[in-house]
Amino acid sequence: MEREIRVSESVISRADIRGTASGVMFMAFFGTVWADVGIGGLQGLGSIWLLILAIFIGATLFFSGIALIRSSRNLDSTNTHGSKNINVNKWFNIVFATEFLLIIIAAIICNTVGHFDWFFPIMAIIVGVHFFPLAYLFQVKAYYFTGTLLCLLAIVTLLFVPLKSSLGQHQINTWWTLVGLGSMLILWITSLVILSVGRRLLRMARDQ
Secondary structure, eight states, X not given: OOOOOOXXXXXXXXXXXHHHHHHHHHHHHHHHHHHHHHHHHTTTTTXXXXXXXXXXXXXXXXXXXXXXXXXXXXXXXXOOOTHHHHHHHHXXXXXXXXXXXHHHHHHXXXXXXXXXXXXXXXXXXXXXHHHHHHHHHHTXXXXXXXXXXXHHHHHHHHHHSOSEEEETTEEEEHHHHHHHHHHHHHHHHHHHHHHHHHHHHHHHHHHO
């Protein structure tokens, strides 16, 4: 889901900055998707205002990635990675396709056995696991933490948190709320981390 090009130790190109920016944008978008899952778990409790807030935060992060791309327009467009990028892109597509396929299979199985409440925690585990090969491919250590936190969040929720709980007279789906909002925070924080890296690379590129 996050297509980020590894940075050369000697020359930082426009492609390096744009690859980092794409990571910011992907994290922002999918963090907002997870926010919708969490808000849905609240089953109407303050949903509209929380959704507006989530969209605002997600859009702010997303457009920060776009701003990073715009700021890189005057950088050297030379790509020194060549065949390495082709190989990375190939494996990225394989990882992404595998993740998507597993999510579809999980949705079908959970729906078939009548336990769709399990779907989003299982999906969070699948998404978390997919970050490990991406961390290796793109040499982004932060992705190891992102993947670990997503997996732990889902596993702890499944093992120790009741499926349903009540807030006064209002019942919520605790699993969806915790996994959705927790995954939202994890991905948005990762987006901020990548954004800070991208801005640092941009400053370095301008000083080259």
